[in-house]
Amino acid sequence: MKVVIIEDERPAARRLEKLLQIYNDGIEVLEKIPSVKNAIAWLSNNQEPLDLVFMDIQLADGLSFEIFDHVEVPAPVIFTTAYDEYALKAFKVNSIDYLLKPIDIEELTAAIEKWESMTQKSFDERAMVKQISEAMGMLQTNYKSRFIVKVGEHIKSIAIGDIQYFFSREKATFCHATDGRNYLLDHPLEKIEEMLDPQKFYRVNRKYIISMNAFDDIISYSNSRLKVNLKDCDDEVIVSRDRVGDFKKWLDN
Structure with missing residues (x-):
């Protein structure tokens, strides 16, 4: 399995990579990418087959959802997030999984197994983006103005x-x-x-x-x-x- 980690916090990226190796030492992390800008550049220029993307929601230069506005993401995405558990429930009703930081091996295993069960179906990047948009809509809070x-x-x-x-x-x-x-x-x-x-x-x-x-x-x-x-x-x-x-x-x- 070949994966990419999009995460701006180096300790979090290293921890996720270590957990992936614990889960399966055959997993190859092709790249650890720290920003929206770098992710767009890497995905635009890299043609190597990709199985799965782990993507932090809030990166140093913006929300990772901006990546989808600029480049095709050629693999399913598992988001990592610091949102609280109640917000996370809104995400989980949409076929894409989300991991609450700090990530543990049990949650990671469940997310990957969910992805593996989905690989029997054809991957539709446009459908994934639509699901992401719907999930974000469920999370948006109307703060006082x-x-x-x-x-x-x-x-x-x-x-x-x-x-x-x-x-x-x-x-x-x-x-x-x-x-x-x-x-x-x-x-x-x-x-x-x-x-x-x-x-x-x-x-x-x-x-x-x-x-x-x-x-x-x-x-x-x-x-x-x-x-x-x-x-x-x-x-x-x-x-x-x-x-x-x-x-x-x-x-x-």
Whole structure:
């Protein structure tokens, strides 16, 4: 079996290659490709027969689904993804399989065996792309684009792009906008977190959810924590130690 791994995280690509060898040492990994751009180039220029593609959904330069817009993918695809299990269920109803990171040998074995059972049928690249599109549609979340707030006797609508951070204080929840004002919200912070695009907002601790344009500086703090200096904010906002790793990944997104 000849496979290609499209994955931008080198440790994840090496782990997958190792698991494939554990599953069957006859599997040949032709290439480990780190980006959408490189994948398009490799698939365009390589004519070697290919049996299976393992493809991370979110690559450094975009979503891997963009590959299908530029080049024919000549083999079935098993996606690897960091989406949560509930989102993953939406994918699994479509004949293409998806592996939740970190991948384990049992899930990998089940996915390959599923692919092997499908090889008895003719491979249809257009049908696969259609299934991918449908699956992505099931995963798309309608994140909030505006919040309605009350200002005295008036109602005001604030665009999500004008909100720098959300915070809780004395059992109430507020948003801080680019106009420098705080606005009272009707929802608790836990509910607001579910409404926000996680690529644009990150919950650094129990009391604060911040956007990319919310802070002036980030400082190393005691016990491997980070201190975030928020704009127009006198509070000491500390990134919880167990969130520091994910917070750095979010910053590098």
